[in-house]
Amino acid sequence: MCSNRRWPRKVAQAGLLGLIFLLPAALLGQDSSQNLDTIQSLDEGIKPIPILTGSTGYFTRVTAGQYQDAPSVSPLLLLPVGDRWLVEAKGSYSDTYSKNALGDYTGHISYGLTYAQIDYITKYATFTAGRFTTPFNIFGERLAPNWIRALQPSPLTSPVTSGSALGGMVRGGFPGTQKINLNYAVYFSANNTHHLLATDRSTGARMGFFVPGTRLELGASFQQVLQADRPHSSGVYFEWQPMRAPLTMRSEYVRSSGTKGSAYWFESVYRLSQISALRRLEMVGRGQQFFAASNLSAATIKKLGALGKDTNQADFGLNYYFRSDVRASASYGRQFVLGGNSNLWTVGMTYRFVMPMGPTGNKL
Amino acid sequence: MKTRSMISAALLACAVFLALAAAAAAKTGSKDSASSSAPPAAASGSSHQDESLHLEGERRFRANCARCHAAPPRFAPRMMGTIVRHMRVRATITDDDMRYILRYMTE
Numbered sequence: 001m002c003s004n005r006r007w008p009r010k011v012a013q014a015g016l017l018g019l020i021f022l023l024p025a026a027l028l029g030q031d032s033s034q035n036l037d038t039i040q041s042l043d044e045g046i047k048p049i050p051i052l053t054g055s056t057g058y059f060t061r062v063t064a065g066q067y068q069d070a071p072s073v074s075p076l077l078l079l080p081v082g083d084r085w086l087v088e089a090k091g092s093y094s095d096t097y098s099k100n101a102l103g104d105y106t107g108h109i110s111y112g113l114t115y116a117q118i119d120y121i122t123k124y125a126t127f128t129a130g131r132f133t134t135p136f137n138i139f140g141e142r143l144a145p146n147w148i149r150a151l152q153p154s155p156l157t158s159p160v161t162s163g164s165a166l167g168g169m170v171r172g173g174f175p176g177t178q179k180i181n182l183n184y185a186v187y188f189s190a191n192n193t194h195h196l197l198a199t200d201r202s203t204g205a206r207m208g209f210f211v212p213g214t215r216l217e218l219g220a221s222f223q224q225v226l227q228a229d230r231p232h233s234s235g236v237y238f239e240w241q242p243m244r245a246p247l248t249m250r251s252e253y254v255r256s257s258g259t260k261g262s263a264y265w266f267e268s269v270y271r272l273s274q275i276s277a278l279r280r281l282e283m284v285g286r287g288q289q290f291f292a293a294s295n296l297s298a299a300t301i302k303k304l305g306a307l308g309k310d311t312n313q314a315d316f317g318l319n320y321y322f323r324s325d326v327r328a329s330a331s332y333g334r335q336f337v338l339g340g341n342s343n344l345w346t347v348g349m350t351y352r353f354v355m356p357m358g359p360t361g362n363k364l
Numbered sequence: 365m366k367t368r369s370m371i372s373a374a375l376l377a378c379a380v381f382l383a384l385a386a387a388a389a390a391k392t393g394s395k396d397s398a399s400s401s402a403p404p405a406a407a408s409g410s411s412h413q414d415e416s417l418h419l420e421g422e423r424r425f426r427a428n429c430a431r432c433h434a435a436p437p438r439f440a441p442r443m444m445g446t447i448v449r450h451m452r453v454r455a456t457i458t459d460d461d462m463r464y465i466l467r468y469m470t471e
Contacts, residue, residue: 046442047442048443048445048446049446051443051447078449126453173456215426248431354436354439356443358442361440
């Protein structure tokens with residue numbers, strides 16, 4: 001029992017020490033391989049301006065026979081300051097309509113602040129303070145916006161870890177060797193009990209290795225919650241885009257030591273760009289499994305809801321790009337849960353907008 | 365005891381990270397000032413160099429950006445400057461990749 005409780009600490013310390021020793025080696029090994037004079041002059045004369053961007057969407061979902069209509073908008077304000085600063089603030093608003101027992105549609109409004117952070121950017125590191133998305137694996141930070149995600153239903157790994165943090169973070173990416181780029185993120189978060197901005201007191205890190213030549217990225221993440229029953233989570237991920245096919249394969253695995261169990265998903269996205277009539281269409285498939293934590297009491301299972309039962313799920317979807325910023329999506333999923341399998345239908349559209357908030361200079 | 369060790373390890377890691385990053389930033393700053401006195405390579409380069417930069421920018425765009433989302437339309441340079449800076453943070457792309465991609469998206 002004692003040894004079982006110790007290994008997370010050893011893993012955390014080993015991971016953090018690994019980061020410490022890996023970074024200096026990478027920093028020292030790269031400078032001679034770069035033609036810095038040429039590269040560093042490429043963006044001279046371009047002064048960034050504030051931008052209001054984000055996405056809006058409208059989706060109809062049918063979950064186990066229950067219809068829902070959900071318009072949503074997620075505005076993102078980007079405010080560059082000088083050469084190195086960036087202020088980012090992203091909010092979300094959605095109104096979900098569903099039929100009540102009388103057959104009338106009633107709406108449920110939800111809104112929140114996804115992140116509000118200030119970044120100081122240097123060549124090897126970006127220092128971030130404020131509320132930010134927890135750097136754990138790849139879905140939360142890179143794939144979550146509805147105009148990016150290949151399938152609209154979130155994967156079963158999402159609720160296993162803390163999604164937002166309030167505190168500080170150091171992150172960055174740099175060429176470790178001529179063939180491999182490294183990216184990393186280390187953060188700490190304070191506890192916040194505000195109902196809209198709740199965060200856990202936690203710390204964690206993520207490290208990834210990206211091989212541009214083969215478009216393959218592998219990485220690992222760790223998160224330690226420092227409150228309540230102090231669970232830790234660990235995860236690994238990979239993403240690969242073969243050179244010879246318009247295919248993307250990605251996967252995540254997450255394991256929590258607490259009551260939230262473990263899960264993984266594997267997703268493939270194939271763009272039919274080789275068929276001219278269907279070049280705007282992409283097909284998506286995703287398989288995933290969630291394993292509830294063992295030895296949960298009946299009361300805990302009831303409290304956890306979906307996280308209290310083993311779940312298998314398979315999804316298939318289609319995305320059609322009218323333009324690069326307007327996309328129609330449809331998907332079907334089958335969820336297998338003990339005591340109640342269900343169908344998950346989703347159909348809708350997303351639009352990504354970008355609006356300048358200052359003089360843009362020359363038009364392209 | 366366990367918690368204290370965890371916090372100590374995390375703080376130590378953060379401290380070393382900060383020191384490393386600060387050192388790297390100072391190093392970058394000196395290089396920036398040195399290179400700013402030189403004429404821009406892209407402006408003085410031949411069409412062969414422009415083509416080379418274009419191909420390298422496209423390659424890096426496909427490797428870094430197209431992994432997650434469809435290629436966006438081309439915006440005005442000052443807008444692209446902001447978007448690429450945002451993606452530098454969000455997707456942890458490297459400084460060199462950011463510069464190549466920005467040039468590719470604004471040429």
